[in-house]
Amino acid sequence: MADTPNKNPWLVGMHYRMRTVAFAMMFVASALHSTGKSYSPGLWSLLVLLFLIYPHLQYYRACRARKPLEAEMHNLLIDSVLLGLAVAALGFPLWITFSAFLGTISNNTANMNWRGAGKTLLAFPAGALVGYAVSGFTLSPATGWPATFFCIVGLSAYLIAMGNISFARISRLRLTREALRLRETELVDANQTLHRKLQEIDLLQDQLREQANRDALTGLFNRRYLDSTLDRELARCKREGQPLALILIDIDHFKQINDTYGHQAGDEILLQLGMLLGRMARSADVACRYGGEEFLLLMPTMPLEVAIERAEELRLAFGEMIVPFGNFRLKATLSIGVSAYPGHGTFAEELIRHADKALYRAKHSGRNRVEVWDPEAVMSAAQ
Numbered sequence: 001m002a003d004t005p006n007k008n009p010w011l012v013g014m015h016y017r018m019r020t021v022a023f024a025m026m027f028v029a030s031a032l033h034s035t036g037k038s039y040s041p042g043l044w045s046l047l048v049l050l051f052l053i054y055p056h057l058q059y060y061r062a063c064r065a066r067k068p069l070e071a072e073m074h075n076l077l078i079d080s081v082l083l084g085l086a087v088a089a090l091g092f093p094l095w096i097t098f099s100a101f102l103g104t105i106s107n108n109t110a111n112m113n114w115r116g117a118g119k120t121l122l123a124f125p126a127g128a129l130v131g132y133a134v135s136g137f138t139l140s141p142a143t144g145w146p147a148t149f150f151c152i153v154g155l156s157a158y159l160i161a162m163g164n165i166s167f168a169r170i171s172r173l174r175l176t177r178e179a180l181r182l183r184e185t186e187l188v189d190a191n192q193t194l195h196r197k198l199q200e201i202d203l204l205q206d207q208l209r210e211q212a213n214r215d216a217l218t219g220l221f222n223r224r225y226l227d228s229t230l231d232r233e234l235a236r237c238k239r240e241g242q243p244l245a246l247i248l249i250d251i252d253h254f255k256q257i258n259d260t261y262g263h264q265a266g267d268e269i270l271l272q273l274g275m276l277l278g279r280m281a282r283s284a285d286v287a288c289r290y291g292g293e294e295f296l297l298l299m300p301t302m303p304l305e306v307a308i309e310r311a312e313e314l315r316l317a318f319g320e321m322i323v324p325f326g327n328f329r330l331k332a333t334l335s336i337g338v339s340a341y342p343g344h345g346t347f348a349e350e351l352i353r354h355a356d357k358a359l360y361r362a363k364h365s366g367r368n369r370v371e372v373w374d375p376e377a378v379m380s381a382a383q
């Protein structure tokens with residue numbers, strides 16, 4: 001038994017102990033029954049082999065099997081066959097036969113349900129038939145009182161032990177089931193917590209993504225977002241045969257405002273311009289802070305003429321705006337450059353460059369005005 005691995009189910013070990021004790025008791029009962037009879041050496045050998053050696057062989061077999069539990073169920077039926085064979089070889093002594101039959105059928109029923117009982121009813125008589133044939137059809141049911149007494153005590157002890165083991169198994173099962181239920185509840189709780197955390201992470205990721213695309217001061221989109229959006233919007237307008245306009249906005253003499261009233265005053269003006277742009281932009285427009293005091297309004301599907309009108313409206317609205325700051329009432333003006341697809345370029349970078357050139361012209365033509373990209377005007381300015 002050196003290689004009996006620990007992986008063997010508890011049931012196999014328990015059966016081994018029960019079988020070893022029960023079969024040893026059967027041997028004692030047979031020996032007590034032998035008083036006054038002359039058992040042949042062959043019969044003694046059979047009894048020794050069956051009741052003292054066989055249980056260890058069965059355990060070895062179950063331990064070596066690929067499926068020990070399945071092998072053990074077969075062992076139980078082999079027990080029935082061999083017990084039938086043994087009692088037949090002894091001539092069916094009544095109490096020994098009764099003990100052997102009741103022991104094996106109750107054991108098989110406990111392990112295999114009614115099917116176990118049914119199989120025993122076939123296996124035990126089958127073994128008995130073989131034993132009866134081999135031993136020469138002897139029949140001596142009378143059992144002496146020592147063997148009878150031993151059988152009654154032994155069978156009772158065996159059945160009590162079985163009841164006790166069943167109780168232990170049921171208790172163990174109940175405990176396991178309760179532990180499992182507890183673990184299941186814990187798992188459900190953990191799963192819900194995890195689900196909540198994942199939702200929080202999703203939300204935080206959305207917020208982070210949003211923050212990464214926004215300017216902290218004005219809340220408008222930032223240049224990073226514009227870079228990723230402009231190409232996409234332009235491609236969409238090209239696909240759909242729609243125009244697209246850009247207006248680039250710069251606050252005039254902003255440095256002067258900063259220098260005169262302080263950086264915070266400049267920030268307040270930037271904030272107010274951001275809010276004005278937000279109010280004037282359509283839902284399809286993308287209003288963004290393009291640089292320090294530069295803003296850009298991307299207007300998909302907007303023709304150049306309308307974009308110029310919108311730029312003019314914006315310039316006027318901002319020019320009329322009074323920004324209170326402490327005791328001061330600040331005012332500023334805007335210079336705006338406009339470019340549009342398809343007339344002023346087919347690439348995003350080209351359109352921005354041309355809007356910037358138009359803005360440059362607005363600055364150099366006296367500021368507080370809207371200028372549209374005009375290649376000829378640029379050329380003549382260059383000459």
Ligand SMILES: Nc1nc2c(ncn2[C@@H]2O[C@H](COP(=O)(O)OP(=O)(O)OP(=O)(O)O)[C@@H](O)[C@H]2O)c(=O)[nH]1
Nearest residue numbers: 250251252253254255256258263264266267292293
């Ligand atoms: N308050 C404030 N000022 C900023 C911010 N970003 C850039 N600026 C300032 O904006 C000013 C831009 O000045 P310039 O580029 O010389 O332009 P300008 O004074 O507006 O003159 P023109 O554009 O030629 O009319 C600089 O003084 C920057 O320090 C900001 O976030 N807040």
